[in-house]
Amino acid sequence: xxxxxxxxxxxxxxLEGVDIFWGYPGGVVLPFYDRLPSHPEVKHVLVxxxxxxxxxxxxxxxxxGKVGVCLATSGPGATNLVTGITNAMMDSVPMVVIxxxxxxxxxGRDGFQEADITGIxxxxxKHNYLVMHAADLAYTFKEAFYIANSGRKGPVLIDIPKDxxxxxxxxxxxxTVSIRGYKPTESKAVDVAQVKRAARVIDEAxxxxxxxxxxxxxxxxxxxxxxxxxxxxxxxxxxTLLGIGGISEDHVLSYGFMGMHGMYxxxxxxxxxxxxxxxxxxxxxxxxxxxxxxxxxAKIVHIDIDPAEIGKNFVTHAPILGDVAQVLDLLTPExxxxxxxxxxxxIDSVREEHPSLKMPDTTELTPQFVIREIFEATKxxxxxxxxxxxxxxxxxxxxxxxxxxxxxSSGGLGTMGFEVPAAMGAQAxxxxxxVWSIAGDGGFQMTLQELxxxxxxxxxxxxxxxxxxFLGMVRQWQELFYRDNLVDVxxxxxxxxxxxxxxxxxxxxxxDKTDVASAIAEARAHDGPFLLDFHVQEAGNVWPxxxxxxxxxxxxxxxxxxxx
Amino acid sequence: xxxxxxxxxxxxxxxxxxxxxxxxxxxxxxxxxxRGFNIESLAVGHSETxxxxxxxxxxxxxxxxxxxxxxxxxxxIDVVKVADITHLPxxxxxxxxxxxxxxxxxxxxxxxxxxxxxxxVVDVADxxxxxxVAGDEDKNDxxxxxxxxxxxxxxxxxxxxxxxxxxxxxxxxxxDEPEEVREFHAQAGRRPxxxxxxxxx
Numbered sequence: 001x002x003x004x005x006x007x008x009x010x011x012x013x014x015l016e017g018v019d020i021f022w023g024y025p026g027g028v029v030l031p032f033y034d035r036l037p038s039h040p041e042v043k044h045v046l047v048x049x050x051x052x053x054x055x056x057x058x059x060x061x062x063x064x065g066k067v068g069v070c071l072a073t074s075g076p077g078a079t080n081l082v083t084g085i086t087n088a089m090m091d092s093v094p095m096v097v098i099x100x101x102x103x104x105x106x107x108g109r110d111g112f113q114e115a116d117i118t119g120i121x122x123x124x125x126k127h128n129y130l131v132m133h134a135a136d137l138a139y140t141f142k143e144a145f146y147i148a149n150s151g152r153k154g155p156v157l158i159d160i161p162k163d164x165x166x167x168x169x170x171x172x173x174x175x176t177v178s179i180r181g182y183k184p185t186e187s188k189a190v191d192v193a194q195v196k197r198a199a200r201v202i203d204e205a206x207x208x209x210x211x212x213x214x215x216x217x218x219x220x221x222x223x224x225x226x227x228x229x230x231x232x233x234x235x236x237x238x239x240t241l242l243g244i245g246g247i248s249e250d251h252v253l254s255y256g257f258m259g260m261h262g263m264y265x266x267x268x269x270x271x272x273x274x275x276x277x278x279x280x281x282x283x284x285x286x287x288x289x290x291x292x293x294x295x296x297x298a299k300i301v302h303i304d305i306d307p308a309e310i311g312k313n314f315v316t317h318a319p320i321l322g323d324v325a326q327v328l329d330l331l332t333p334e335x336x337x338x339x340x341x342x343x344x345x346x347i348d349s350v351r352e353e354h355p356s357l358k359m360p361d362t363t364e365l366t367p368q369f370v371i372r373e374i375f376e377a378t379k380x381x382x383x384x385x386x387x388x389x390x391x392x393x394x395x396x397x398x399x400x401x402x403x404x405x406x407x408x409s410s411g412g413l414g415t416m417g418f419e420v421p422a423a424m425g426a427q428a429x430x431x432x433x434x435v436w437s438i439a440g441d442g443g444f445q446m447t448l449q450e451l452x453x454x455x456x457x458x459x460x461x462x463x464x465x466x467x468x469x470f471l472g473m474v475r476q477w478q479e480l481f482y483r484d485n486l487v488d489v490x491x492x493x494x495x496x497x498x499x500x501x502x503x504x505x506x507x508x509x510x511x512d513k514t515d516v517a518s519a520i521a522e523a524r525a526h527d528g529p530f531l532l533d534f535h536v537q538e539a540g541n542v543w544p545x546x547x548x549x550x551x552x553x554x555x556x557x558x559x560x561x562x563x564x
Numbered sequence: 565x566x567x568x569x570x571x572x573x574x575x576x577x578x579x580x581x582x583x584x585x586x587x588x589x590x591x592x593x594x595x596x597x598x599r600g601f602n603i604e605s606l607a608v609g610h611s612e613t614x615x616x617x618x619x620x621x622x623x624x625x626x627x628x629x630x631x632x633x634x635x636x637x638x639x640x641i642d643v644v645k646v647a648d649i650t651h652l653p654x655x656x657x658x659x660x661x662x663x664x665x666x667x668x669x670x671x672x673x674x675x676x677x678x679x680x681x682x683x684x685v686v687d688v689a690d691x692x693x694x695x696x697v698a699g700d701e702d703k704n705d706x707x708x709x710x711x712x713x714x715x716x717x718x719x720x721x722x723x724x725x726x727x728x729x730x731x732x733x734x735x736x737x738x739x740d741e742p743e744e745v746r747e748f749h750a751q752a753g754r755r756p757x758x759x760x761x762x763x764x765x
Binding site for chain 1: 582583586587590591594595598631632635636638639640641642643644645737
């Protein structure tokens with residue numbers, strides 16, 4: 001059937017099962033928006049800034065497991081997406097990003113609102129396309145969705161000049177994709193020899209430990225496969241920051257997350273282990289501490305879908321290339337049953353001696369206390385979206401996750417301001433679940449314009465701002481590593497309650513511990529968005545901590561232990 | 565010379581077969597820059613397969629992890645095949661054009677040295693001769709060194725190109741594009757006869 005490029009794009013989205021996407025109109029995408037009302041099956045959410053469209057699509061993908069889609073116009077619209085695309089790239093989130101560009105004849109001539117977005121996004125996309133003919137659109141979209149959501153997932157950008165939206169072409173959506181240069185790992189059989197070699201290494205282990213990453217959650221059936229694997233040989237499971245939820249945190253083998261602000265006992269277990277089994281993770285510096293000093297005795301088993309991650313940061317003794325569930329389904333029957341009782345008891349004893357999740361001993365209102373209260377109220381069933389900084393670490397520490405895809409946080413890129421637009425995407429993916437956006441007073445001010453979108457969409461998102469008047473994590477570093485020389489970390493803010501009121505959102509300010517539970521109850525009882533402005537203690541830093549560039553062995557639990 | 569020998573011991577020859585599409589060189593170059601890979605030389609041209617270009621890279625294993633170069637290259641969607649052929653029997657050549665300053669008095673000396681290197685004189689002018697020398701880098705280095713006393717006015721060198729010896733074809737595209745895909749691209753004008761309009765690179 002013959003139709004315009006704009007119609008082809010919308011037909012492609014429908015055939016890929018896209019029912020919602022986030023975007024912002026502008027000159028060159030007008031031919032596309034003109035056709036939108038004719039395709040009511042695809043819902044468009046008008047955001048207030050393109051960065052938010054990308055973050056919303058990103059969070060939607062993390063929570064739903066589907067590909068997130070966003071759209072922006074050329075030039076500034078496209079460049080505003082850059083942070084959001086990079087965020088998805090760093091955390092391997094499947095996304096298809098559509099941008100408009102100037103008419104073909106103006107490309108490369110610095111036309112009004114022209115930006116070389118395929119050039120700009122080269123290093124921050126898994127792949128990108130500039131589509132020069134409407135006849136190429138269908139094929140390109142098929143490839144883009146396939147590339148985004150297979151192998152190591154990631155964002156794919158499609159740049160479409162204005163007149164390609166208008167140009168007519170025959171529309172036929174291909175059934176299959178064949179790309180010579182792209183054969184994702186899961187399409188090939190797992191190497192059985194690799195599995196057997198890894199099983200031997202695991203069977204010989206006295207003190208094995210599993211480091212579970214984002215790949216466990218992204219792999220279909222990954223969390224169940226991980227549990228069975230861990231249970232068979234009674235191997236303790238630590239997660240990375242993005243691996244949180246890969247195993248239920250009340251499981252007896254779950255020992256929390258490791259790394260810079262991970263659990264003390266988790267870091268000690270990682271450096272004391274004789275076999276380290278990385279599952280769907282990339283041995284990132286924030287998780288592993290100083291590479292040279294990370295457990296030099298341990299043998300490393302590494303299960304990952306991306307061949308380039310094998311051996312990138314550490315010498316791997318037994319690599320297994322493949323999708324987490326596919327690999328573990330083969331590996332679990334190969335390993336011997338074991339109990340590792342002494343080893344588990346050793347970690348338990350470290351946990352008793354170094355309880356990392358202590359509540360600060362103060363009458364002041366603390367973020368830790370608030371997050372614990374949110375956890376208690378929601379019984380660990382809510383989706384928790386965070387920004388980046390102290391509140392993010394405290395949320396990771398004090399909220400106990402029982403399910404995958406309920407912890408939505410910017411890991412690799414560390415994007416402040418993620419908390420507001422990501423909450424929109426998370427809520428769109430799971431309208432049936434309660435979504436809490438735990439925000440910092442700094443990050444919240446970066447993207448708070450999206451409160452308007454949330455009101456538009458009638459999304460009952462609950463905001464909990466950990467308002468300490470500081471860029472807390474930066475201050476923590478200035479205190480500890482820059483001789484307490486506080487520079488530009490004291491940040492002013494508007495009255496968030498009045499601000500919320502201006503947007504038509506109900507809000508409360510909370511100063512006392514005793515008011516926290518009732519405020520949370522009131523927010524939960526309200527069937528629309530609600531903002532809680534928690535004026536928490538100004539001081540207070542995140543512990544434990546591995547100072548930047550230090551080894552996990554140097555995990556410290558208070559400021560007194562930090563050597564500058 | 566000793567330094568050069570030591571260095572060439574760590575040099576790797578890596579072949580990448582890539583889709584002949586706009587922007588592909590940009591993708592490769594961007595990857596190297598971003599990951600801090602040091603490239604000694606890069607040569608690109610058509611391969612035996614239509615629509616596929618052949619990149620020959622020389623990477624110094626002393627300052628770059630060659631395995632990462634291969635793996636990261638292979639992650640690019642437009643890269644069809646990557647092979648480190650350093651440890652295979654290969655024929656490797658580079659070409660140099662050297663414009664040497666000379667007078668009527670010493671022109672014969674220059675040409676005589678060129679003949680020893682089986683190099684060709686491709687241009688003769690009043691005050692210079694231009695010599696084309698082909699061979700491995702060491703041979704070309706040695707020739708250029710011998711020309712230096714006369715005065716090198718201009719020098720152009722290609723990167724290394726290499727093929728494996730004999731019937732081994734580790735750098736051949738095994739899987740051809742399916743007929744319907746090729747047909748589709750042709751029909752869609754995606755691989756037109758004439759050049760595409762200006763695109764991002």
